[in-house]
Amino acid sequence: MSSRVVRALVADVDPIPKEIIQEFGLLHLHEAYIGIHQPKNAEEADLARKRLIFDEFFYLQLGRLFQMLEGLGSQMEKDGLLDKYSKPELNAVYVEDWSNLTKKFLKALPYSLTSSQLSASSQIIWDLKRPVPMNRLLQGDVGCGKTIVAFLACMEVIGSGYQAAFMVPTELLAIQHYEHLLNLLETMDEDQPKPSVALLTGSTPLKQSRIIRRDLQSGDISMVIGTHSLISENVEFSALRIAVVDEQQRFGVIQRGRFNSKLYHSAPSSLSASNTDTSSEGDFHMAPHVLAMSATPIPRTLALALYGDMSLTQITDLPPGRVPVETYIFEGNYDGFEDVYKMMRDELEAGGRVYLVYPVIEQSEQLPQLRAATADIEVISHRFQGYNCGLLHGKMKSDDKDEALKRFRSGVTRILLSTQVIEIGVDVPDASMMVVMNAERFGIAQLHQLRGRVGRGARKSKCLLVASTTRCLDRLKVLEKSSDGFYLANMDLLLRGPGDLLGKKQSGHLPEFPIARLEIDGNILQDAHAAALKVLGESHDLERFPALKAELKCKRPRIDIAPADLSELDPQIITVTFCRYWSPGLGKFVALYESGGWFPMITVKMGATIKQTNASSAKDETHLLSTEIAGFMDYPISRATIGTTRHRRAPYGSLPNDEDGVHGCSMRCP
Numbered sequence: 001m002s003s004r005v006v007r008a009l010v011a012d013v014d015p016i017p018k019e020i021i022q023e024f025g026l027l028h029l030h031e032a033y034i035g036i037h038q039p040k041n042a043e044e045a046d047l048a049r050k051r052l053i054f055d056e057f058f059y060l061q062l063g064r065l066f067q068m069l070e071g072l073g074s075q076m077e078k079d080g081l082l083d084k085y086s087k088p089e090l091n092a093v094y095v096e097d098w099s100n101l102t103k104k105f106l107k108a109l110p111y112s113l114t115s116s117q118l119s120a121s122s123q124i125i126w127d128l129k130r131p132v133p134m135n136r137l138l139q140g141d142v143g144c145g146k147t148i149v150a151f152l153a154c155m156e157v158i159g160s161g162y163q164a165a166f167m168v169p170t171e172l173l174a175i176q177h178y179e180h181l182l183n184l185l186e187t188m189d190e191d192q193p194k195p196s197v198a199l200l201t202g203s204t205p206l207k208q209s210r211i212i213r214r215d216l217q218s219g220d221i222s223m224v225i226g227t228h229s230l231i232s233e234n235v236e237f238s239a240l241r242i243a244v245v246d247e248q249q250r251f252g253v254i255q256r257g258r259f260n261s262k263l264y265h266s267a268p269s270s271l272s273a274s275n276t277d278t279s280s281e282g283d284f285h286m287a288p289h290v291l292a293m294s295a296t297p298i299p300r301t302l303a304l305a306l307y308g309d310m311s312l313t314q315i316t317d318l319p320p321g322r323v324p325v326e327t328y329i330f331e332g333n334y335d336g337f338e339d340v341y342k343m344m345r346d347e348l349e350a351g352g353r354v355y356l357v358y359p360v361i362e363q364s365e366q367l368p369q370l371r372a373a374t375a376d377i378e379v380i381s382h383r384f385q386g387y388n389c390g391l392l393h394g395k396m397k398s399d400d401k402d403e404a405l406k407r408f409r410s411g412v413t414r415i416l417l418s419t420q421v422i423e424i425g426v427d428v429p430d431a432s433m434m435v436v437m438n439a440e441r442f443g444i445a446q447l448h449q450l451r452g453r454v455g456r457g458a459r460k461s462k463c464l465l466v467a468s469t470t471r472c473l474d475r476l477k478v479l480e481k482s483s484d485g486f487y488l489a490n491m492d493l494l495l496r497g498p499g500d501l502l503g504k505k506q507s508g509h510l511p512e513f514p515i516a517r518l519e520i521d522g523n524i525l526q527d528a529h530a531a532a533l534k535v536l537g538e539s540h541d542l543e544r545f546p547a548l549k550a551e552l553k554c555k556r557p558r559i560d561i562a563p564a565d566l567s568e569l570d571p572q573i574i575t576v577t578f579c580r581y582w583s584p585g586l587g588k589f590v591a592l593y594e595s596g597g598w599f600p601m602i603t604v605k606m607g608a609t610i611k612q613t614n615a616s617s618a619k620d621e622t623h624l625l626s627t628e629i630a631g632f633m634d635y636p637i638s639r640a641t642i643g644t645t646r647h648r649r650a651p652y653g654s655l656p657n658d659e660d661g662v663h664g665c666s667m668r669c670p
């Protein structure tokens with residue numbers, strides 16, 4: 001059968017331009033089809049496979065970039081976008097041209113930025129000065145100093161009179177960042193008005209949170225740090241210009257995207273008096289810039305496949321003076337624990353501070369082999385008399401958690417028994433030892449994160465991983481050998497595949513690749529990305545490559561657009577509702593859009609604002625889903641196609657919640 005099909009193939013079927021085929025050493029598509037079915041030798045089979053994989057990646061990258069270009073107005077913006085992706089190093093604003101506030105903040109830091117931090121900040125500030133919303137992922141190994149880069153970005157927009165929001169996944173982290181920022185602002189020169197900063201979390205008392213919300217709306221507060229409370233509907237900003245999402249892998253695409261509905265409408269606030277900003281009136285209705293930060297390094301291949309529509313910035317160096325954490329693996333038997341306790345005692349006697357990390361808070365009958373934090377505190381206190389022990393876990397009240405961390409930070413407690421609640425972001429530079437109980441319960445990337453809680457100061461630090469059985473020792477050994485998060489992530493990718501590495505939440509957003517395997521085909525993906533940039537660089541709208549354009553169109557989801565009454569549509573405010581199942585019973589729905597792919601693109605009329613609100617006739621579920629679409633609005637928005645749509649499963653990926661392959665996406669006028 002297959003040989004008959006192969007014989008019937010027309011030779012001239014290749015939509016990819018000849019120059020790309022030559023430059024990237026590809027087989028012609030016809031040869032690839034023959035080669036994959038009837039290879040003459042292994043080399044030909046390999047080349048055929050490479051070509052077919054290239055196509056899988058190429059159309060994905062081309063589709064995303066094409067969508068992004070479509071969303072931009074002028075030729076200059078389009079050139080700018082392609083330039084940004086092809087030569088990111090050229091798009092940087094040097095320190096002299098940062099806003100006065102940012103420069104003063106930089107000057108007040110107790111250290112100099114590393115070269116990676118400086119170049120990341122310069123690239124981000126370049127983006128902030130453009131009238132197109134930034135969508136950037138800042139990656140780096142644990143403890144590399146991403147927070148300060150994000151703070152600088154916030155200062156830049158505040159210095160230009162706008163507001164900044166900084167969202168983190170836990171309260172503990174929110175408090176830590178808040179206090180850190182206040183300390184830094186404290187040391188700044190007095191002659192400059194200082195930004196007012198607020199902390200908003202689920203535990204903020206109602207009265208206080210009302211005041212904060214009022215001041216955010218009026219513009220009296222320039223920056224807010226908090227948990228996902230920041231994206232709740234009742235938080236409104238007067239001029240939100242940047243949303244920083246720390247530890248972005250903890251938030252879904254949906255939550256990140258919610259910032260997009262917090263468009264800014266009003267003129268810049270009081271701090272703009274001293275600004276050097278070049279923003280124009282044209283960005284009046286712009287969605288905020290989004291700076292996502294990821295502490296679990298993701299191999300570049302995966303990042304491209306996952307976030308092909310985001311600019312990527314990596315911090316590749318660590319602050320000077322860091323000594324790599326020494327890692328030791330122990331078996332959790334009697335001798336193993338005696339060795340561990342001995343090392344702990346030595347560390348404490350030498351003035352160090354120790355984290356003990358447990359997989360569970362309380363002992364469980366089902367899993368008696370797991371050591372539990374609360375159950376162990378007596379044992380440890382007894383064993384290490386003379387050293388105060390503290391307890392920290394997710395079930396404690398917010399104030400108690402904060403207090404426990406403060407006591408550890410100040411050295412009142414020298415041993416902190418904790419769960420993985422400390423895994424992300426906790427920064428106690430004097431902590432010098434970490435012991436992880438039942439270490440086999442944690443993934444490699446997670447252990448690397450945990451280990452990153454020590455070795456953050458100049459003191460030499462150690463990490464002791466205690467495994468329950470000998471069987472698990474080998475898997476943990478990779479941590480003994482390497483302290484490079486990118487290397488470990490690559491190992492994880494190779495050993496366990498992208499699904500396990502990313503976890504369910506993130507890997508659900510990976511497109512499907514029938515032939516390619518991300519863990520081994522990363523080079524082809526990079527080539528495909530470069531090829532897509534090249535093609536679009538030569539012809540933004542692909543008019544010069546009609547066969548390619550036609551092919552791309554076939555690869556996008558098919559959409560039937562029903563006619564709708566446009567007369568009532570206010571082009572300034574359009575409400576978007578996303579229904580898993582399209583239902584004509586939901587009232588007068590109009591609109592949505594013409595393309596899809598892995599992320600559907602929402603296109604709205606020039607100058608229009610998408611405001612996401614609750615559709616009045618919608619039930620709860622619809623409302624919930626209505627917020628999901630916001631997650632896809634990471635694009636500059638410029639054009640509208642009005643109608644009601646249904647589309648089939650995207651051939652190169654699927655939409656979240658794509659259970660039956662049929663979606664309805666609707667846009668509704670208010």
Ligand SMILES: Nc1ncnc2c1ncn2[C@@H]1O[C@H](COP(=O)(O)OP(=O)(O)OP(=O)(O)O)[C@@H](O)[C@H]1O
Binds near residue numbers: 117145
């Ligand atoms: N250039 C620098 N020189 C010296 N210390 C620095 C520098 N940059 C940051 N630091 C310090 O390094 C520590 C780690 O920084 P930060 O908390 O920003 O790391 P991070 O990248 O967010 O890491 P993690 O993901 O582990 O939380 C902090 O104590 C910070 O003050």
